Amino acid sequence: MKKSKFLAPVFCLALLAPAVFPTSAVAAEKVKVKSVEFVGMPAPTTPEEMAKLYTTASLQVTYTDGSTRSFPLSYKKLFKTTDKVGSTIAGVAIDANGNPIMDKSVPNKPVPFVSDDPDSNSLMKIGGQAATSKGGNPLTLITHYEYITSDSAGNSAYGLVPASMSQTTIDQNKTTGELVATDLKKIDFSGVDGLWIPCNGSLTPWNTHLGSEEYEPDARAFEADPTQTFTNPFAKAYYQDDTKMGNPYAYGFLPEITVRADGSNSVVKHYSMGRFSHELGRVAPDHKTVYFGDDGGNTMLFMYVADKAKDLSAGTLYAAKFTQKSTDASGGAGSLSWINLGHATDAEIKSYIDKGVKFSDIFETTDQDTEGFTKIKTYPSGKVEWLKVKPGMETAAAFLESRRYGAMLGATAEWNKMEGVAINAKDKKAYVVISYLEKAMEADSKNADPVDDIQMKKLSSGAVYELDMKSGVKDSAGGKIDSEYAAAKMAGLVAGKDLADPDWKGNTADDNMVANPDNISYSESLHTLFIGEDSGKHANNYVWAYNVDTKKLSRILSTPAGAEATGLQAVDNLNGFSYIMSNIQHPGDEMILPDALKAQVAPLIDKYWDGKEAGAVGYISGLPTEEQMIAWKDSDKSxxxxxxxxxxxxxxxxxxxxxxxxxxxxxxxxxxxxxxxxxxxxxxxxxxxxxxxxxxxxxxxxxxxxxxxxxxx
Incomplete structure (x- = not known):
């Protein structure tokens, strides 16, 4: 067996140890890692614990000589969103000229808008990057700031204030691996009309950051009444121009950020990857196949296959038809077939946007069953619609109204809260989160919807699904899909459990199982899927480690009550150190604790998290690489x-x-x-x-x- 870079053979050894390593052979062989296991932490039980971001979990390593060694984990905060890193407030919102956008909601007290909602992280090493002032290894961290929760007067600011990303210079201690943020700057999106609600993201195999734009504005609603979307307030704030009119078709895509050795960066939006509620895009090992989360109700599973590896500027977009096979408690199962929506280049789709194409330029509509019109129901409208594509506008429909067009061609548009995506390269598996199995995913008992492909049992706690990927898959019309990673079936893998009545902390989902999974990231070296929660069913949201071989689920991080766990990135080996990047959003928001307990926890959250105004960016530390597992086997100095x-x-x-x-x-x-x-x-x-x-x-x-x-x- 060819030795992998890290732990790929470890799990084979765990299964075959008696045959491969008899006792006599162990004595002769150099000790190796046999298996690894996360040992989870208990759920928080005190007000102090419920207000903190912490871990007491560990990683236990078993060696081929029968010995074990436990490595304690700890959480390290890089910065809060309200902190200055260098000369820049990390979570500050900026306009098209790079200036802070001011919150003037309190008369005579203007302050910058600062996000409490950090999300995606991409920690990366850029070749040729200059050393930091601290003398460690220079790294770069790209972070999303998804939205601004509210203004100073307490009014909702969601979607009204342009979002942002930061590029942080990180010093990695060469001896300990500790990360320290030394400088931060905001990324300029003025060349692509600004950044719309960036949720999660991913690091591409070619070391760029692939971001997202979630909850795309409804172009049909905007054309009928512009006040029904955030498009114009967003544009006015971004350009600091009260006369500015926005274009809904400018938003709902994946931006790609390339960082250069000198610290400069470039930004492009990939219009050919389709327009929908992008939670994130995750690239498969062929460097051309991409899977997406599509967040919201009545959403769709999409796959993109680029023309060339490492180049997402042109390709073919597919939408999935789901054929249900079971409704078991883990989330059910079914087969997938792929409908070819069309091929396009970024430039081709951008030209439609630049010309000011409107919804009515793409579709004819009616309000009843009419010959020649297709009856559909999708996000963002969530209403039954009757549509017909105007002659010659098929490409615009496919890439600017991907979900509506996909539904017209028969793709399944009944997924609810489709969130994170991760890839397991060795086993050719993809993982996709459905945060809430309810609403359109339940059987249509009233026979009110155009189709009813998905008829799952309601599970408000949600589930993570596993997709089997393979080569040789053809689309629904018989055409070849030019990918070795086309998913053919999907089934529930990790599911939560709803409670009939709240427990003493207010949990309405089992506290020892996942609830409303959201962010996910996969570690090839550990064969472990990391799962972060965005739940109103758990009093405290958690990050979990799920071993895909042993099926063991372990709680490894607890977030403050009312916070969401975001920004998950498993970093297997970066200059000889491993990390799990993990952030929190909006601590203290909408706590479900009983009133007496909430009265104890809320003041502590105010104390630790700047009066509930700060999110945090950081990482789980203490995770050894395989080399460190061996080197530190008999060392126990902490x-x-x-x-x-x-x-x-x-x-x-x-x-x-x-x-x-x-x-x-x-x-x-x-x-x-x-x-x-x-x-x-x-x-x-x-x-x-x-x-x-x-x-x-x-x-x-x-x-x-x-x-x-x-x-x-």
Missing amino acids: LSKLRETSEKAGAKVTWNKDSSVTVKKGKNTLSVKLGDNTAKINGKDVKLESAAKLENGQTVFPTATLLNFLNKK
Whole structure:
């Protein structure tokens, strides 16, 4: 077997160890990593924990000699959105000239609009980048600021204030891998009409950032009454011109940001990838096939196949027809067929926008069943419509009204809250989130909709679906799809569980299962899918680690009550260090805690998160690469508070008169005397890298040894 860069063979060893590594062979072979497992953290139970962003999870490594080592995880904040990084407020909204957009809602007190809603992260290494002032490895981080929640007077500002992205210079400590933000600048979108509600995004295989524009304005509603969309207020704010009129067809695409070695960047929007509610786009390993999240109600699954690898400026757009096979509790299953919507270039579609094409230039409409018109129901209108494409306008329909046109051709437009997308290259799997399995995804009991392809059991907690990708797939008309990664079927993989009644924290979904998954990211090296929540059913939203081989789900991060977990990016090995990038949005927003508990938690959130006005950008630290797992196998120099760590894991801790401590968990017992370099675990001596000792009145103990004990079965 050819050795992979990281852990690909590890999981084969876990399955085949008795045959491949008999006892005699283990002694002769150099010790390797056999398997890895995330050991999850308990849910928060105190007001203090419910207000914080933290983790007490760990990664446990099992080696081929039978030994184990636990690596504790921690959360490190890079910056809050209200912080200045260098000379720039991270979350500040800027106009077309790069100036802060001012909030004038409180008379005589203008302040810049600052977002509390950071989302997508792309942490990347740019070849030839200059060293930072701190002397570490220079890295670049692209971050989205999805929207502004409200103005200073408390009025909703969602969609009214142009969104932004930042480009942050990151110093990576060459010894520890710690990341520090040293400088930040806002990215200029004036060449592409500004940036509309950027939700999630991804790092392309060729090291560019692929962003998003979510909840595209309804061009039909805009043409009938411009006040029914955010288009004009957005344009007026972005251009600082009260006479400016916006164009709804300028928004709803994927921007791609290329960062150069000198720190400059370029921005393009890919108009040929279709216009819909882009949660994000995720590129497959062939560097040309792209899958998308389409957020909202009555949405659609799309696939794009570029003409050339690493070039998203021209290609063919497909929409999926879903044929349901089951309705099981994990989210059901079905097969996929692909409808070819057409081929286009970015320039071709941009020319329609520049000419000011309107909805009525593309479609004829009626309000009843009429020969020659197709009856559909899609986002953004969510209403039944009867449409006919005007002669010669098929390309404009396909790429400016992708969902409406797809529905006219028979694609399924019944998905609800289609969010994150991730790719598992080795197994040729894609993962797609459906955050809420309800509404159009339930059976149409009233027979009111044009079609009823999806008839799932209602599951408000949502699910992550797995899609099988393969080569040789033909479209619904028999045409060849030029991709080795076309999905042929999909089935529920990880699902939540609704509760009939709220628990003591107000949870209406099981707190030990996912609820309303949103962001997802996949680690090839760990065979692990990371899942972030955007839930009103969990009092605290979490980030989970789901091992696709063992099917184990582990909670690895807890966010403040009312916050959303965003910006997930699994970084497997960057200059010899691994990370899980993870942000939070709007802490304290719409808390579902019972009133008495909320009264305790809310002041703490105000204290930690600038009166609920700050989101945070950061990462989960402590995740070793395979090389570090081997190098640090017998090294245990970090210390943890013995009582606090043990009791959080459900163990009983006893202080003895002879200055020793006993820890019991299940059938296992650990005992150690202060000052000793040896502890006893189940009666056997275990040598410690550092002696147990008192620090500030608390016993501290080698972290890995303690976690190994607490994680014993």
